[in-house]
Amino acid sequence: MKKSVLFGLCFVLVLFLAVPGAISAKEIKVLSQFPMSGIAGSLPEFGWGYIDGMNWVNSKEGGSGVNGKPIKWYLEDMRYSPTVEIANFNKYLAAHSKDEFLMATGYITGGLKPLIDKVNKEEKIPWLDGSYSTEIFGDEGGPTKFPYYYSLGGTYGNQLKLLMKWIKENDKGKGAPKVGLVYSPTAWGRDGIPEAKAYAKKLGLDVVSEIEYPYTATDATNECMTLRKAKAQYVIYHGYSGAGSYTASFFKTAKKILKEVQLMGTHYTSGRFPILVCQASYDGYVGVATRPFFDSVPRSKTPMDNPFVKFVHDFAKKYRPKEYVAHPMKPGGIKDIFLYVEGLSYALMIQKVLVEADNAGDLTREGVKKALDNLVWDFNGMFGGKTFSYKSHTIPMLRMYKAKVVMVDMDGKKVPTGGVYPISDWINTDEVKW
Amino acid sequence: MTDLLQTVGTGTLIGLVYALLGLCVVVIFKASEAFNFAIGEFLVVGSFLFYIMFFDLNLPIFIALPLGLLAAGIVGALIEYLTIKPLLGRNPISMTMITLGLWFFMRACVQLIWGSDTYSFFLDLPDITLETEQFFFLSDPIWAGIFSILTFILVVFFLFRTRWGLAIRAVSEDQAKAMAFGINARFILMIIWAISSICIAVAGVMISNFGALAAGSGIVGLRAIPVVLIGGMDSIGGALVGGLIIGICESLAGAYIEPMGLIGFKDVAPYFVMLIVLFIRPYGLFGTVRIERV
Numbered sequence: 001m002k003k004s005v006l007f008g009l010c011f012v013l014v015l016f017l018a019v020p021g022a023i024s025a026k027e028i029k030v031l032s033q034f035p036m037s038g039i040a041g042s043l044p045e046f047g048w049g050y051i052d053g054m055n056w057v058n059s060k061e062g063g064s065g066v067n068g069k070p071i072k073w074y075l076e077d078m079r080y081s082p083t084v085e086i087a088n089f090n091k092y093l094a095a096h097s098k099d100e101f102l103m104a105t106g107y108i109t110g111g112l113k114p115l116i117d118k119v120n121k122e123e124k125i126p127w128l129d130g131s132y133s134t135e136i137f138g139d140e141g142g143p144t145k146f147p148y149y150y151s152l153g154g155t156y157g158n159q160l161k162l163l164m165k166w167i168k169e170n171d172k173g174k175g176a177p178k179v180g181l182v183y184s185p186t187a188w189g190r191d192g193i194p195e196a197k198a199y200a201k202k203l204g205l206d207v208v209s210e211i212e213y214p215y216t217a218t219d220a221t222n223e224c225m226t227l228r229k230a231k232a233q234y235v236i237y238h239g240y241s242g243a244g245s246y247t248a249s250f251f252k253t254a255k256k257i258l259k260e261v262q263l264m265g266t267h268y269t270s271g272r273f274p275i276l277v278c279q280a281s282y283d284g285y286v287g288v289a290t291r292p293f294f295d296s297v298p299r300s301k302t303p304m305d306n307p308f309v310k311f312v313h314d315f316a317k318k319y320r321p322k323e324y325v326a327h328p329m330k331p332g333g334i335k336d337i338f339l340y341v342e343g344l345s346y347a348l349m350i351q352k353v354l355v356e357a358d359n360a361g362d363l364t365r366e367g368v369k370k371a372l373d374n375l376v377w378d379f380n381g382m383f384g385g386k387t388f389s390y391k392s393h394t395i396p397m398l399r400m401y402k403a404k405v406v407m408v409d410m411d412g413k414k415v416p417t418g419g420v421y422p423i424s425d426w427i428n429t430d431e432v433k434w
Numbered sequence: 435m436t437d438l439l440q441t442v443g444t445g446t447l448i449g450l451v452y453a454l455l456g457l458c459v460v461v462i463f464k465a466s467e468a469f470n471f472a473i474g475e476f477l478v479v480g481s482f483l484f485y486i487m488f489f490d491l492n493l494p495i496f497i498a499l500p501l502g503l504l505a506a507g508i509v510g511a512l513i514e515y516l517t518i519k520p521l522l523g524r525n526p527i528s529m530t531m532i533t534l535g536l537w538f539f540m541r542a543c544v545q546l547i548w549g550s551d552t553y554s555f556f557l558d559l560p561d562i563t564l565e566t567e568q569f570f571f572l573s574d575p576i577w578a579g580i581f582s583i584l585t586f587i588l589v590v591f592f593l594f595r596t597r598w599g600l601a602i603r604a605v606s607e608d609q610a611k612a613m614a615f616g617i618n619a620r621f622i623l624m625i626i627w628a629i630s631s632i633c634i635a636v637a638g639v640m641i642s643n644f645g646a647l648a649a650g651s652g653i654v655g656l657r658a659i660p661v662v663l664i665g666g667m668d669s670i671g672g673a674l675v676g677g678l679i680i681g682i683c684e685s686l687a688g689a690y691i692e693p694m695g696l697i698g699f700k701d702v703a704p705y706f707v708m709l710i711v712l713f714i715r716p717y718g719l720f721g722t723v724r725i726e727r728v
Contacts, residue, residue: 042550185698212697216653218451219644221444221575222688222700228570229437243552249645256563256572277554277646335551412492414556 028066028363030350031074031092032105034130034343038080045323045334046107049343050075052319057351066354066363072100073350082110089115093123101125102354102368105346109133109187112149120148126368128349130342132156132267132290132394134192143373143393150372151394152345153290156192158429159266160238161199162288162398166424167234167264168203180209180232180261182223182250189239192266196236199434208232213250215240220250224257232258237265242274243335248281255281262286270420272297272336275405276328279416283405287420288398291345292382295337296419297328307381312341345379352377383426392430400424436568441689442682443571447579449681454582454637455654456661456673457589458630464606464668465626466518468529473634474655475540480506480635481642481651482548485555495557502639503632510631511624518627519620522609544649552648557639578640585636589629590670602626660708666721675719680704 034046054073056062065071074092078085085106092101104119106112107130119127128150134157135141136149164179171177179200183189189212200207209230213223227235235258240247247269254263263285270287272295294309296302304310316324316337326333334340356371357363378387383397405418455473462470470476484502487493493501517536521529557577564571593599604612605622613619634655641654661680665672687703717723 037550042545209693210697211692214698214701216701218448218641218654218657218684219575221448221572222441222685225440225444225570226689226693245552245642245646245648245651247645248552248554252574252645253572257570277552279554279556330551332549413489414558 026363027072027100028069028102028354029072029074029096029100030103030105030354031076031089031101032346032350033076033078033085033088033111034107035080036077043339045336045339046343047075047077048320048323048334049316049340049345050347051343052315053344053347054350056315056319057347063351063355066351066358069358071351071354073347078107078111080108082108082114085111086114089118098123098365102357102363102365103128103350105129105350107131109136109191112136113187116146120146123365124148124369125365126150126353126372128152128346132159132191133187134158134195137392137394138192138195143391146393148369149393150390152342152349153267154394154396154398154429156188156238156266157195158192158396158432159288159290159398160192160196160236161434162400162427162429163236163264163266163286164196164200164203164205166286166288166400167205167262171233173233176204176206178206178208178231178233180211180227180230180235181207182211182213182227182235182237184239185212185214186239191239193238202434213246215244215246217246217249220246220253221257223250224253227254227261228257232261234262234264237263237269239266240269242269242271243277245277247274248277251278251281251285267291270401270403271295271338272328272419275403275416275418275420276335280405280407282403282416283418285403285420286423287401287403289401289420290395290398291338291341292384292399292422293338293401293420297417299324299328299337301417302419306384308379311380312337312344315344316340345382348380386426386428388428389430396429396431398427398429400427437689440569440571441685443569444575445682445685446678447571447575447681448684449678450579450582450586451637451640451677452657452661452680453674453677454586454633455658456665456677457586457670458633458637459658459662460665460668460670460673461589461593461602461626462630463662465602465623466522466529467526468518468533469667470630471530471533472536472540473658474652475537475544476506476510476631476634477638477641477655478544478647478649478652479509479540480631481555481638481647482544483509484635484639485553485642485647488557489553489555495559499639503635506635507628507632511628513631514624514627518623522620522623541649541652548649550649552646555642555645555647557643559643574640574643578643581636581640585633586674589633592629593670598625657704660704662718663708664711664718666718668722669718669720672718672720679707683707 036044036047058065058070076088103126105128109131112131126148132153132155134155137151138155138157167177197207209227209232211223265287267289270289271293274282275297292306294302323334328335353368353371357367372390375390376387388395388397400423401420402423403420405416407414408417459470483505487498487502517532559577561573562576563573601617601622604617605619609619661676664679665676683703684700688700691699
């Protein structure tokens, strides 16, 4: 009898001590949003990369979450809509406590702007974003104005300025090089244009034409004829998806009307996707990018000399075997591994800063912010061993690439082969004196 | 002057494609007084059907094109049979509403089948680029203009020089009377939808050849609205004139107005012209003026 009473008392004592502890054990929650559908096209690769990445960082192989504590992650498709992105964020804010909901990520400038006060003043939650907005992350914005916003790439202003710099350094003609600017009539397209024009003026380049080419254009003949009349020698195409039919239309037309012109562009029109869509007309394109582009056509010919590149391909092969080998232009395959890498990069970055915050003994929103501000990292070798710091709240690493596309006969059809190959080393724009 | 001619020429070639789109709306409107708002989705479906024949099955273009267009015609007839036919005899507004529903339904189906990806589209037609010191007309728009005007002429020939065409015109004039004369109006309507779908597919294939094909390519179909409102909802000649006006107007706005600082005006210009025309002639330039006694 005594034994039973003693056992009962012990059981109650254990319950009394353990259960409240278990109930009060804080969870680590993060929300990520990507444009997996909508006007930018069907891009499930973002989600696949993120899902595989988060599962991996929570596994033993990937470091067991945050020092053994699993990260509870949520993923939403914001359909390239700021409204959806904001609504999702508000929904999660309402459903989760400040102590647990430590970080959020988004992907478009349109979502960042309406959330400025909510994120930076009311909630004070670290927010990683795929936007490279100059207005938010450039000289006019940045950490002092938007302390909780962080971008995973260099601003469009810096990307455009780097293109101008490349023109200046590589132009072999006489007189001021003539530059044409073609951009989308969106906040994205217009972003960085004033900075680029001012920098072009400083370098002595002549911006001879400025065209807003809409996504809804039926063809690009007029735009290309205007550039031809203006005698543009370099055309910078900015604010478009490399996967859009309008991009194919522009490149196809430009290649015929602007035969001697060097076509150039920013991050989202550099990569594998434009090779598949624009084919031979993409040959010779010079672009600037925030990530290593490492997905050749065919994929089997991708150089694996960068440790991060090798890691990503092995990772995708292991976790998405069917999608990795699927036909690139059929639904269900990884069309451009860059998209998969984006999702994966967010997962790696989230784990990295949460672990840093935990190691500093401050696993709170403020602790995560401090971890981001103090972060010095090589991103698992993404930039060829170079490290970056988050002092400008952007990953300021940019690299120039050139496309080489060759059409070959395959089963009686002409198919494109090639890739975009680096023509510069990684450039830390925080260290460039513009 | 050379510049102006170049701009007008470029606009004319695109305008011919718009005219074909306008014709597709007009023939349906004449027969049933319904406006086909799903024209953009018909364009995408027709283009994808051709894509399957030409790019997936690797058929030569002279086989792939007729087969693709035939498939587009069958789809058009089937859609008419399933959605429009049950509404015959009712208010044309209800048919127009159905086409609005079809717009979204077809878009969802396209995304389900082909996803939202962009498909490269290179027809590799013989290069007939016209390049002189003064002018530069690209091969693809010239082919688009040729195919569009040929299709337009074929449809007009079919409507005005064949017995089937006579039956179609009879149904367009008055369904009840045509039926009284022994014409199967229901079947004729199905034929009209099939013809319209084929013409839209021709326009779709030509437009896709400018760039690429995607589920979102259907947005071009909306250009048919200013075309038919300018030309007149029930005028075949009006569709041709309206198409040319829109094409040239877009081209002029892009070449002369946008460089003056009105960036983006090219997209607005067709609707601007449409408003001016509608203020002056509410039934369009060649539309039938209706006098209704109340």
